[in-house]
Amino acid sequence: MITVESLTKQYGPFTAVDHVSFTAATGRVTGFLGPNGAGKSTTMRIMVGLTRPTTGQVTVSGRDYRDLPNPGLEVGVLLDASAQHAGRTGREILAIAAQTMGLPKSRVAETLARVGLTEDEAERRVRNYSLGMRQRLGIATALIGDPEVLILDEPANGLDPAGIRWMRDLLRGFANDGGTVLLSSHLLHEIEVIADDIVVIGQGRIVAQGSKTELLAAAGTLVRTSDDARLARALHEAAVVTTPIDGGLRADADPGLVGEVAHRADVVVRELRAADGAGLEEMFLQLTAETAREGAAA
Numbered sequence: 127m128i129t130v131e132s133l134t135k136q137y138g139p140f141t142a143v144d145h146v147s148f149t150a151a152t153g154r155v156t157g158f159l160g161p162n163g164a165g166k167s168t169t170m171r172i173m174v175g176l177t178r179p180t181t182g183q184v185t186v187s188g189r190d191y192r193d194l195p196n197p198g199l200e201v202g203v204l205l206d207a208s209a210q211h212a213g214r215t216g217r218e219i220l221a222i223a224a225q226t227m228g229l230p231k232s233r234v235a236e237t238l239a240r241v242g243l244t245e246d247e248a249e250r251r252v253r254n255y256s257l258g259m260r261q262r263l264g265i266a267t268a269l270i271g272d273p274e275v276l277i278l279d280e281p282a283n284g285l286d287p288a289g290i291r292w293m294r295d296l297l298r299g300f301a302n303d304g305g306t307v308l309l310s311s312h313l314l315h316e317i318e319v320i321a322d323d324i325v326v327i328g329q330g331r332i333v334a335q336g337s338k339t340e341l342l343a344a345a346g347t348l349v350r351t352s353d354d355a356r357l358a359r360a361l362h363e364a365a366v367v368t369t370p371i372d373g374g375l376r377a378d379a380d381p382g383l384v385g386e387v388a389h390r391a392d393v394v395v396r397e398l399r400a401a402d403g404a405g406l407e408e409m410f411l412q413l414t415a416e417t418a419r420e421g422a423a424a
């Protein structure tokens with residue numbers, strides 16, 4: 127379990143992380159979602175003792191990361207997959223990690239197999255690795271100490287669709303075995319397919335958090351009808367907020383209520399469904415609009 131309590135980081139007058147509090151629970155995959163520059167990496171660097179917070183604190187399994195005697199055995203960390211020594215082979219990098227943590231050499235081959243790097247790939251120098259191979263090696267370094275907690279910054283970066291599915295299965299298995307996973311991304315879809323819980327950050331502040339199911343339910347209902355304007359009026363009278371979307375409406379209510387109101391208003395329903403991903407994406411863009419560069423430019 128990871129507990130973040132009122133974490134704040136200031137760089138001079140600029141507040142990169144602003145009173146951030148959340149928990150990444152045991153047995154669950156928590157997605158840390160936010161646009162570029164929102165403060166995800168800064169929060170994660172503070173978690174693993176690389177950056178000092180201005181105020182607030184983080185505990186991993188109840189302790190400060192810097193107090194862990196052999197941190198790699200308790201927390202697997204991947205912050206920047208491109209930061210690995212380019213002149214070493216994948217196998218050498220894992221062998222050094224194993225040695226530093228006091229692990230048997232056999233762990234290297236086991237971990238290579240676990241992340242799907244072949245013997246041949248393990249002998250190549252990292253400078254010749256593809257981005258996806260670097261990510262796998264980074265995840266291998268995080269996993270080699272068999273930790274209970276994983277902290278991964280943009281781990282899906284550079285993975286192809288099969289790689290993303292592989293990572294999802296790996297992290298799901300890790301959480302199902304009682305592990306804690308915190309992973310960041312600026313891509314909503316990645317988080318949506320992998321995470322159980324989602325924490326959304328924008329401009330250094332937490333703007334939403336909860337289980338994926340709760341957040342998706344809050345995303346409302348998509349409806350397309352014979353007369354959207356009429357349905358929008360009827361929903362408004364029923365105190366339901368609607369937003370026009372491409373060829374229909376998004377309503378802040380569950381599909382059952384929207385269907386009933388449409389029936390009473392005599393409009394023909396052509397499509398009615400939980401907004402799910404589309405709703406979450408809209409919510410994400412709204413919640414983080416102030417921080418998005420595109421939003422600022424507009």
Ligand SMILES: Nc1ncnc2c1ncn2[C@@H]1O[C@H](COP(=O)(O)OP(=O)(O)OP(=O)(O)O)[C@@H](O)[C@H]1O
Binds near residue numbers: 168
């Ligand atoms: N050492 C530093 N000095 C000054 N400002 C910094 C420093 N490190 C980070 N920042 C600023 O803090 C803010 C948050 O950066 P951070 O890297 O945490 O964002 P992020 O959410 O990880 O973004 P991305 O998705 O682009 O990686 C940014 O505005 C960044 O410029």
